[in-house]
Amino acid sequence: MKSDLDAIMQASNLDALLVVGHAEYNPPMYFFTGGGHVSHATLIKKRGEGAVLFHGDMERDEATKSGLKLIPYSKYDFDDLLQKANKDAALANAMRYEAMFKDVGVTSGRVGVYGTYDVGSVFGMLNALQKLMPEIEFIGEARENSVFMKAMETKDEADVARIRKMGKITTEVVGLVRDYLTNCDVRDDEVLLKEDGTPLTVGDVHSKIRLWVAERGAELPSGFIFAQGRDAGVPHSAGTPTDLMRLGQTIVFDIYPAESGGGYYYDFTRTWSLGYATPEAQELYDQVKEIFDKLNDNFDLNAPFRNYQQMTCEYFESKGHKTPLNTKAPQEGYVHSLGHGVGLNIHERPFSGFTAGDDHRLAPGVIITSEPGLYYPEKGMGFRIEDTLWVRPDGRIETLAEYPYDFVLPMKKWKK
Amino acid sequence: MKSDLDAIMQASNLDALLVVGHAEYNPPMYFFTGGGHVSHATLIKKRGEGAVLFHGDMERDEATKSGLKLIPYSKYDFDDLLQKANKDAALANAMRYEAMFKDVGVTSGRVGVYGTYDVGSVFGMLNALQKLMPEIEFIGEARENSVFMKAMETKDEADVARIRKMGKITTEVVGLVRDYLTNCDVRDDEVLLKEDGTPLTVGDVHSKIRLWVAERGAELPSGFIFAQGRDAGVPHSAGTPTDLMRLGQTIVFDIYPAESGGGYYYDFTRTWSLGYATPEAQELYDQVKEIFDKLNDNFDLNAPFRNYQQMTCEYFESKGHKTPLNTKAPQEGYVHSLGHGVGLNIHERPFSGFTAGDDHRLAPGVIITSEPGLYYPEKGMGFRIEDTLWVRPDGRIETLAEYPYDFVLPMKKWKK
Numbered sequence: 001m002k003s004d005l006d007a008i009m010q011a012s013n014l015d016a017l018l019v020v021g022h023a024e025y026n027p028p029m030y031f032f033t034g035g036g037h038v039s040h041a042t043l044i045k046k047r048g049e050g051a052v053l054f055h056g057d058m059e060r061d062e063a064t065k066s067g068l069k070l071i072p073y074s075k076y077d078f079d080d081l082l083q084k085a086n087k088d089a090a091l092a093n094a095m096r097y098e099a100m101f102k103d104v105g106v107t108s109g110r111v112g113v114y115g116t117y118d119v120g121s122v123f124g125m126l127n128a129l130q131k132l133m134p135e136i137e138f139i140g141e142a143r144e145n146s147v148f149m150k151a152m153e154t155k156d157e158a159d160v161a162r163i164r165k166m167g168k169i170t171t172e173v174v175g176l177v178r179d180y181l182t183n184c185d186v187r188d189d190e191v192l193l194k195e196d197g198t199p200l201t202v203g204d205v206h207s208k209i210r211l212w213v214a215e216r217g218a219e220l221p222s223g224f225i226f227a228q229g230r231d232a233g234v235p236h237s238a239g240t241p242t243d244l245m246r247l248g249q250t251i252v253f254d255i256y257p258a259e260s261g262g263g264y265y266y267d268f269t270r271t272w273s274l275g276y277a278t279p280e281a282q283e284l285y286d287q288v289k290e291i292f293d294k295l296n297d298n299f300d301l302n303a304p305f306r307n308y309q310q311m312t313c314e315y316f317e318s319k320g321h322k323t324p325l326n327t328k329a330p331q332e333g334y335v336h337s338l339g340h341g342v343g344l345n346i347h348e349r350p351f352s353g354f355t356a357g358d359d360h361r362l363a364p365g366v367i368i369t370s371e372p373g374l375y376y377p378e379k380g381m382g383f384r385i386e387d388t389l390w391v392r393p394d395g396r397i398e399t400l401a402e403y404p405y406d407f408v409l410p411m412k413k414w415k416k
Numbered sequence: 417m418k419s420d421l422d423a424i425m426q427a428s429n430l431d432a433l434l435v436v437g438h439a440e441y442n443p444p445m446y447f448f449t450g451g452g453h454v455s456h457a458t459l460i461k462k463r464g465e466g467a468v469l470f471h472g473d474m475e476r477d478e479a480t481k482s483g484l485k486l487i488p489y490s491k492y493d494f495d496d497l498l499q500k501a502n503k504d505a506a507l508a509n510a511m512r513y514e515a516m517f518k519d520v521g522v523t524s525g526r527v528g529v530y531g532t533y534d535v536g537s538v539f540g541m542l543n544a545l546q547k548l549m550p551e552i553e554f555i556g557e558a559r560e561n562s563v564f565m566k567a568m569e570t571k572d573e574a575d576v577a578r579i580r581k582m583g584k585i586t587t588e589v590v591g592l593v594r595d596y597l598t599n600c601d602v603r604d605d606e607v608l609l610k611e612d613g614t615p616l617t618v619g620d621v622h623s624k625i626r627l628w629v630a631e632r633g634a635e636l637p638s639g640f641i642f643a644q645g646r647d648a649g650v651p652h653s654a655g656t657p658t659d660l661m662r663l664g665q666t667i668v669f670d671i672y673p674a675e676s677g678g679g680y681y682y683d684f685t686r687t688w689s690l691g692y693a694t695p696e697a698q699e700l701y702d703q704v705k706e707i708f709d710k711l712n713d714n715f716d717l718n719a720p721f722r723n724y725q726q727m728t729c730e731y732f733e734s735k736g737h738k739t740p741l742n743t744k745a746p747q748e749g750y751v752h753s754l755g756h757g758v759g760l761n762i763h764e765r766p767f768s769g770f771t772a773g774d775d776h777r778l779a780p781g782v783i784i785t786s787e788p789g790l791y792y793p794e795k796g797m798g799f800r801i802e803d804t805l806w807v808r809p810d811g812r813i814e815t816l817a818e819y820p821y822d823f824v825l826p827m828k829k830w831k832k
Contacts, residue, residue: 037639037654061653074745089558119538120529124556140540142505214630222677223453237477238453261638329473329490
């Protein structure tokens with residue numbers, strides 16, 4: 001939570017934070033600004049003090065919405081700096097940063113650097129700034145353990161309400177897709193047909209998903225997954241748009257809509273088979289569902305998240321599948337980790353992989369995904385079930401958006 | 417153009433390029449990959465050789481679409497590196513990069529660093545990598561003059577066709593918004609009404625714009641502008657969603673849809689006044705239109721872009737407005753620069769500001785915006801007209817999507 005930030009800075013021995021980049025689609029900046037169209041913002045926060053947002057003059061209205069203390073870039077005469085820097089733009093930029101740091105009273109100590117932005121220009125600027133301000137040590141923290149990832153790890157009730165709302169939109173859209181698919185006519189060769197009698201493609205379904213999410217005012221990162229058959233067997237294959245939709249194929253449908261402007265995400269997956277399922281697919285689905293349920297029964301407040309990766313691997317290995325427990329980077333079987341935190345980042349702390357530290361725990365206030373899966377691209381099938389769960393302060397684990405777990409979706413106008 | 421890259425690298429004395437970040441929404445990476453859902457990609461290109469794309473195993477299908485030479489991260493045993501690095505994740509990451517650089521044959525020389533990504537983790541990794549590979553000098557170029565911005569500056573016919581297609585979508589949506597607005601009922605107090613008889617808000621119009629762009633398979637960055645009255649007078653104010661739509665107010669409508677996944681943009685602005693315009697607004701609009709037309713008549717192949725900023729400032733000053741020519745960071749009058757290149761970045765070379773170098777020219781193959789405007793927030797009005805123009809190889813300047821320049825839009829169900 002934001003209120004933890006000063007304590008986390010202290011624990012990480014950081015005296016100030018520098019955040020660069022857009023106020024939107026940039027989690028560390030959004031964490032302070034709450035979004036807004038401020039394109040080339042800079043934020044400096046001294047430990048124990050409020051953050052100061054630097055912004056272009058044309059974007060003063062958008063910057064004001066943040067409620068932060070503002071300083072417009074026009075305070076610093078860039079043309080003049082450019083002259084002083086002998087037309088070296090990187091140096092002039094560093095000189096402007098020097099003036100900005102001085103204006104907020106940061107002239108020494110350890111300063112962490114954050115934000116999603118053009119890495120090259122920031123690297124060049126910091127190298128020049130380091131020479132201008134030798135008393136400051138600029139720190140590039142590994143993302144997973146940065147002060148922001150730690151401060152974002154636990155959510156307050158207002159954050160949870162926003163994520164829950166994204167969950168509601170997610171399950172509404174999933175329900176619409178389900179209704180649309182199960183109402184389709186089916187050709188003799190088991191291909192689904194659109195209203196106009198032509199075959200329904202995976203790309204058609206992608207378009208509908210995008211539209212239905214947009215209609216609800218949310219945004220859908222383009223990597224969402226609605227993948228059939230072999231593509232379902234490759235965890236991050238988005239699906240082949242030209243593929244025709246068919247009965248009896250596994251469909252992995254993994255979507256993670258976000259608030260407009262780069263706010264909170266929800267993460268959700270179901271696996272479906274239209275009309276019927278092959279016995280082998282049904283058996284594998286049942287295994288995924290069994291461990292999914294077992295995990296829900298076993299999640300415990302404050303337990304290390306990776307314990308459940310261990311439980312999942314052991315379960316799947318007992319059923320004869322490869323897993324990361326005893327196979328390096330398996331390409332089939334259970335090939336990923338169990339889940340991750342969800343918030344302003346689609347993937348954030350706590351993490352569940354075997355290399356995640358002991359401090360990645362189901363602490364009160366974290367929001368995680370649980371997403372066991374099985375992948376057999378050579379067999380043309382894949383499976384994943386995923387909900388987003390809130391570890392409530394009272395220790396109860398709550399699914400933030402309920403949705404049924406049916407695997408076979410009966411077709412309204414088709415019978416086996 | 418991509419074919420210029422090796423020559424530009426040579427001119428900038430760079431032996432290799434390192435690009436980090438997602439394959440989408442990341443122009444330098446997209447320039448090579450053409451998009452695709454590869455989340456944590458790394459690309460290394462040695463001068464004179466093809467680029468190599470490093471990717472996670474789960475994203476191998478998406479990575480394959482790039483057509484580049486691929487190496488999966490699983491080739492490098494991160495757990496092992498983490499042990500060797502004594503659990504220092506930044507060092508282990510740097511050791512992985514060291515192995516990757518060695519695998520593509522880069523062990524010395526000047527290496528430029530690019531990409532939109534978490535700046536802190538890259539800064540930390542590069543500092544560690546610099547110690548492991550002291551024979552390499554890592555370079556952070558200022559964005560405006562980076563090799564990528566130079567290579568992207570001119571477009572080939574295929575690029576132009578894609579931008580033109582975005583222009584068609586843009587003007588279709590602008591036409592739909594115009595039709596929707598002019599068909600509204602109007603209340604006695606000149607507020608527009610929705611179909612259900614309640615007032616139409618700026619936010620309602622924003623939603624329609626988002627939806628109509630999404631229906632056409634394009635993406636609309638959330639900073640698009642549909643702003644009325646005072647907000648129209650602040651160039652980058654996106655508009656206040658709760659404001660009611662009214663007759664006789666200036667409306668600045670600036671949208672820049674992009675291809676899905678972070679591809680090519682189109683940039684476009686019109687200024688409207690519904691039903692009628694005040695005489696003062698009409699006069700100011702006419703001035704903007706006059707210089708807009710004059711610019712179109714004067715754009716010359718290979719002329720420095722900033723010459724037209726000069727022309728625009730001189731024109732507006734002759735009409736009594738403040739401009740950057742003689743006022744530092746004016747808050748009213750003509751407050752910005754004339755235009756910018758458009759491509760995989762919404763703002764790219766060539767630039768037109770007075771600090772832009774002499775090499776920012778209307779060279780054959782560049783695509784620019786021309787967008788003069790006037791801003792009077794205290795008077796509650798603002799104006800901007802913008803088209804996206806292609807400097808054709810034959811020297812002709814072509815507007816890539818034609819759309820009328822009417823200022824006053826007559827209302828179908830209302831008369832003054």
